[in-house]
Amino acid sequence: MTAQIAERLRYLGEEHALCTNPLNDYFSMGGNDPAFESTCSALWRGYVGTWEIIADRLYLIGLQGTLKDGTEASLATLFPGFPTRVFAHWYSGSLRIPQGGQIEYVHMGYGSRYERDLFLEVERGVVVTTRVRNNGQAASKEAPQGYGVGAMLVFPRTGQHDRGKP
Amino acid sequence: MNYLYGYFGIGAVLFTVVYSLNRLKKRNDPESLVDLLEAANPDRHKLSHRLVNQVLVPVAAIIYVIIAWPVLVFFKIKDLVERRRYAKAGVAPEFAVKHQHLLERLSVSEIEQREIVLDPLEAVPAVPFGHLHAAWLRFITGVGEGDELWSFSVQWQTPWGRKELREGYVSIQNGTIGASFFTVWKGLPDET
Numbered sequence: 137m138t139a140q141i142a143e144r145l146r147y148l149g150e151e152h153a154l155c156t157n158p159l160n161d162y163f164s165m166g167g168n169d170p171a172f173e174s175t176c177s178a179l180w181r182g183y184v185g186t187w188e189i190i191a192d193r194l195y196l197i198g199l200q201g202t203l204k205d206g207t208e209a210s211l212a213t214l215f216p217g218f219p220t221r222v223f224a225h226w227y228s229g230s231l232r233i234p235q236g237g238q239i240e241y242v243h244m245g246y247g248s249r250y251e252r253d254l255f256l257e258v259e260r261g262v263v264v265t266t267r268v269r270n271n272g273q274a275a276s277k278e279a280p281q282g283y284g285v286g287a288m289l290v291f292p293r294t295g296q297h298d299r300g301k302p
Numbered sequence: 303m304n305y306l307y308g309y310f311g312i313g314a315v316l317f318t319v320v321y322s323l324n325r326l327k328k329r330n331d332p333e334s335l336v337d338l339l340e341a342a343n344p345d346r347h348k349l350s351h352r353l354v355n356q357v358l359v360p361v362a363a364i365i366y367v368i369i370a371w372p373v374l375v376f377f378k379i380k381d382l383v384e385r386r387r388y389a390k391a392g393v394a395p396e397f398a399v400k401h402q403h404l405l406e407r408l409s410v411s412e413i414e415q416r417e418i419v420l421d422p423l424e425a426v427p428a429v430p431f432g433h434l435h436a437a438w439l440r441f442i443t444g445v446g447e448g449d450e451l452w453s454f455s456v457q458w459q460t461p462w463g464r465k466e467l468r469e470g471y472v473s474i475q476n477g478t479i480g481a482s483f484f485t486v487w488k489g490l491p492d493e494t
Contacts, residue, residue, distance in 0.1 A: 165484045166437030195425055215433060223425040225432050228467075229488035260486070 138177040139243050142283050145233060146188040146197075147256075153283035155234055155246035158194070158227040159185055159214075165226055168214055173202045183209060187224070189256070192263040194224040194231070225261035234283045237274030248283065250274075313368035316375075320367065397458060399472045399479050405453040410442055413451060413471060417485070431485070441471075441483040450474040454482070457490065465490040 142153035160181075163169040172182025183201025187194060197220065201209040212219040236251030253269045367374060419432030426432040445451065455469045469486035472479050 161487050162433070164487055165434055166440065167434055168436070190423070193421070193423075195423070217427070218425060218433075221423060221425040222433065223419070223421040223423070225419045225421075225426055226434055228486045 139241075139248060140181075140245055141179050141184060142246065143184060144186045144198075145231070146186070147233070148189075152233045152235075152254075154187060155232040155283065156230065157181060157185075158187070158224050158229075158231070159183070159196070161229070162214075162224075162226050167226065170209060170213055171204045172209065173204045173206075175202055188221075189263060194227060194258055194261050194263065196222040196224055223261055224258075227261055228259050229257075231256040231258060237277075237279035237281055238284075239272055239274050239279070241280075246283075250283070310368050313371040316371045317364055317367040320374075397456075397460075397468065399454045399456060399482050401479070403454045403456045404472070405455060407450055407452050408471070410445075410451065413453075438483060441473075441481060444481055445473045446475060448475075449480070 142155050143157060145152045145154035174180050174182045183199055185196055186198035188197045189195070196211065196215075199209060199211045199214065203209050203213070207213075210219065211222060215222045232246070233254040233256070234248070234250035234252070235254055239249040239251060242248045249271055251271060251274055253271065255267050255269065256263050257265045257267070414430035417430045417438075418428060419426045419430075420428055427435060429435045431438040450473070452472055452474060453470070454472050455467070457465065457467050459465050467486060467488050467490055468484055470482055470484040472482045474480065
């Protein structure tokens with residue numbers, strides 16, 4: 137499995153890579169799952185969500201993805217009536233935000249290691265605690281800063297316009 | 303004293319067999335898998351890591367097997383029996399709420415009253431279970447008249463070894479636990 141493109145998180149005025157997929161739990165708990173199309177090996181889930189924390193509450197504020205029928209998905213596709221902001225009350229668990237230099241690149245999932253991990257512990261959509269885990273120091277000052285994906289394979293689109301063709 | 307030597311002797315033979323089989327299996331592992339496992343471990347170049355993995359762990363393993371080999375035999379047999387049972391059933395262990403996980407019997411209206419989700423930015427419908435309201439409606443459609451509804455809390459381990467906390471509500475018909483609706487589904491750290 138290729139390293140995966142991270143979700144995005146706006147937190148304390150900055151944009152971060154978020155190495156957790158809170159929408160997975162929404163789908164597992166019975167939420168509307170419209171079947172996303174994987175467009176490349178670095179995005180098996182088929183979408184990228186943009187999240188925001190305001191007053192310790194986790195919100196989904198954007199969604200980019202393509203459905204299996206070829207249509208572009210947005211926040212309103214999953215949450216009709218809430219096109220700009222969705223309170224993620226279903227989510228409980230850790231949100232992982234890697235920080236600092238890259239210690240090791242692992243070409244699998246969110247496996248790469250960084251100097252620090254900021255964890256936000258969430259209970260039913262509300263951030264209850266934060267903690268930082270120090271993982272060591274990057275081997276050199278030139279180490280990549282922040283989360284990134286090294287390589288990926290882009291799949292040809294098989295949207296509705298292509299269906300039925302030989 | 304002879305019995306003790308015999309006991310340790312069996313342990314030594316067992317260790318030799320297990321070690322040889324392990325070496326044989328390792329040789330058959332595809333290189334890509336070996337590389338993957340290596341890449342997943344960032345400390346592999348450290349002297350401390352090599353000391354622990356190449357000296358301390360093997361020595362501890364030898365001592366453990368020679369002294370406590372009946373324990374290993376017991377777990378191996380248990381593992382074989384369980385594998386056979388799952389193979390017969392055709393499925394891996396699945397999540398299930400059991401009677402010991404039940405917390406409180408509640409009515410639909412009691413549950414709906416306590417599960418209304420509110421948000422100061424109005425980013426959720428003010429209905430029971432918020433954005434999961436449709437899933438809740440589907441769940442209670444399947445609850446028959448006379449069925450009981452209970453809250454539950456379960457800590458369990460998935461077939462992939464991930465520890466999870468799952469909470470929510472289940473329906474019970476004539477004492478048999480039926481479908482469940484989840485309100486919490488979170489991974490737990492390994493130490494809990």
